Amino acid sequence: MTLEELTIFATTQANVGMEAYYWWCTALMVIIHVGFLMYEVGATRMQNAVSSGVKNLLAFAFMIPTFWLFGWWIYLAFPGGFVPIDLEGYGAPWNVSMGPMLSDQATGVFWAAFTLFACTTASIFSGSVIERIRISAFVFLAVILGSVVWILGASWGWHPDGWLVTRFGFHDVAAAGCVHTIAGLFAFGVLLNLGPRIGKYNEDGTANELEGHSLVLSFVGLLTLIVGFFGFVGGCLIWGASDFGGWTNIYGAPATLSSFVFNMLMGLSGGMIGAFWYSRGNPFWMMSGGLAGIFICAGGLDIWYPGFAFLLGIVAGIVIIPANNWLHSTFKIDDCVGAVSIHGVCGILGMLAVGLFAAGYPAAGDIPPTNFMGQLISAAVMALVGFIPGYGISAIMKAAGWLRVPDHVQKAGIDKAELGLQAYHN
Amino acid sequence: MNTWPGPANSWEGVDAYFTWADSPGMLVLITLVMACVCLGIIISAARHESETDKNTK
Numbered sequence: 512m513t514l515e516e517l518t519i520f521a522t523t524q525a526n527v528g529m530e531a532y533y534w535w536c537t538a539l540m541v542i543i544h545v546g547f548l549m550y551e552v553g554a555t556r557m558q559n560a561v562s563s564g565v566k567n568l569l570a571f572a573f574m575i576p577t578f579w580l581f582g583w584w585i586y587l588a589f590p591g592g593f594v595p596i597d598l599e600g601y602g603a604p605w606n607v608s609m610g611p612m613l614s615d616q617a618t619g620v621f622w623a624a625f626t627l628f629a630c631t632t633a634s635i636f637s638g639s640v641i642e643r644i645r646i647s648a649f650v651f652l653a654v655i656l657g658s659v660v661w662i663l664g665a666s667w668g669w670h671p672d673g674w675l676v677t678r679f680g681f682h683d684v685a686a687a688g689c690v691h692t693i694a695g696l697f698a699f700g701v702l703l704n705l706g707p708r709i710g711k712y713n714e715d716g717t718a719n720e721l722e723g724h725s726l727v728l729s730f731v732g733l734l735t736l737i738v739g740f741f742g743f744v745g746g747c748l749i750w751g752a753s754d755f756g757g758w759t760n761i762y763g764a765p766a767t768l769s770s771f772v773f774n775m776l777m778g779l780s781g782g783m784i785g786a787f788w789y790s791r792g793n794p795f796w797m798m799s800g801g802l803a804g805i806f807i808c809a810g811g812l813d814i815w816y817p818g819f820a821f822l823l824g825i826v827a828g829i830v831i832i833p834a835n836n837w838l839h840s841t842f843k844i845d846d847c848v849g850a851v852s853i854h855g856v857c858g859i860l861g862m863l864a865v866g867l868f869a870a871g872y873p874a875a876g877d878i879p880p881t882n883f884m885g886q887l888i889s890a891a892v893m894a895l896v897g898f899i900p901g902y903g904i905s906a907i908m909k910a911a912g913w914l915r916v917p918d919h920v921q922k923a924g925i926d927k928a929e930l931g932l933q934a935y936h937n
Numbered sequence: 938m939n940t941w942p943g944p945a946n947s948w949e950g951v952d953a954y955f956t957w958a959d960s961p962g963m964l965v966l967i968t969l970v971m972a973c974v975c976l977g978i979i980i981s982a983a984r985h986e987s988e989t990d991k992n993t994k
Binding site: 573576577580604605607608610611612613614645646647648650651654913916917919920923928929 | 951952953954955958961964965968971972975979980982983985986989990992993994
């Protein structure tokens with residue numbers, strides 16, 4: 512082989528390998544949706560089970576075209592704030608890079624991975640609002656969250672040129688902030704306007720447990736979701752193919768798949784065990800704790816000592832239950848799956864944990880090293896990026912009568928009333 | 938821009954080769970139709986829900 516032939520060979524191998532890697536990460540992330548589907552349908556009472564599933568699947572379906580239409584462009588165009596940078600047409604849906612193109616093996620697979628992150632973000636919101644949100648209203652809000660809001664936050668804090676990164680050294684390799692915090696706080700904003708299910712609260716303010724029709728489906732769904740998370744976390748690593756020497760994190764600093772899997776598994780197990788102990792064996796909380804354990808480690812998945820990741824997971828597993836109880840008793844929300852506590856609270860804790868326990872890590876180029884103030888400011892920004900549009904847009908929709916299913920439809924069951932279907936038959 | 942295989946059916950120099958890749962106007966039109974379809978379906982669903990509301994009362 513000549514040197515030129517060898518160069519071409521090596522470059523081709525690297526590019527094809529990169530493409531295949533993100534292809535399979537995307538495929539694995541679809542399993543997150545299988546998991547969310549099972550989890551939410553299980554958490555729903557029987558008369559609304561089908562509509563919960565339909566709603567969840569619609570979020571997935573609508574994220575794909577809307578992220579292609581404008582989500583991908585938002586990520587690329589807004590790292591500096593609210594003013595877009597000039598991309599010379601790249602990222603617009605009519606740009607040549609947004610379709611089959613032989614010289615570009617990266618755009619499609621990166622777009623696909625980000626689209627599945629968007630789908631995941633919308634799914635986080637989906638479970639909290641089951642049984643009383645109008646399906647059309649939910650789809651609209653999911654598009655806002657999945658193809659506008661989270662990706663704006665990602666442009667700011669999950670992009671090497673994002674202003675939270677370049678100015679404050681924000682470090683959040685596996686999206687504790689832009690996905691989980693934003694989705695959790697967006698859900699919180701919507702829940703404040705949506706109101707609880709009928710029968711959730713008594714007149715004296717005490718709450719009733721409205722259990723779903725299949726606890727087994729829920730906790731099997733949660734473990735299935737975790738399988739899909741290998742695609743999510745894997746997609747958080749950058750393989751620059753022939754451009755870089757190896758893996759980097761989203762900010763361009765060296766990282767390894769090994770470090771991610773060490774800490775993801777340790778955080779997962781810590782969360783499961785902590786929640787098992789605190790909930791006295793409730794499998795719903797145990798598996799939710801597992802997720803929370805991943806999220807609390809997500810910010811520093813590339814740098815934690817695995818033993819510490821396990822302890823962080825334990826904290827997350829314990830915290831989610833009192834946090835959920837406090838949110839309900841204080842704000843009288845009805846978060847059917849604990850999304851605000853699991854994703855919102857643990858996402859925030861995940862960002863702060865990096866500042867508290869991993870300050871001083873250098874990043875690539877001129878990015879400041881990790882620091883507590885940077886993490887604190889960024890956590891506040893992510894929380895606001897999620898909460899403000901969630902609350903504001905749902906308030907307008909509520910005033911227009913386009914948010915909540917009427918009480919008589921809720922009582923009749925959305926499946927029968929709107930879809931003419933029944934989940935189970937004799 | 939689009940460089941479809943030429944009359945000789947050669948892939949030499951081909952880059953963006955998807956349908957209408959050489960027609961920005963068509964790409965914009967298709968994009969707009971997509972956006973209208975997505976929005977239209979949400980509106981249609983909302984109308985169906987309102988009908989259901991009346992029929993269930």
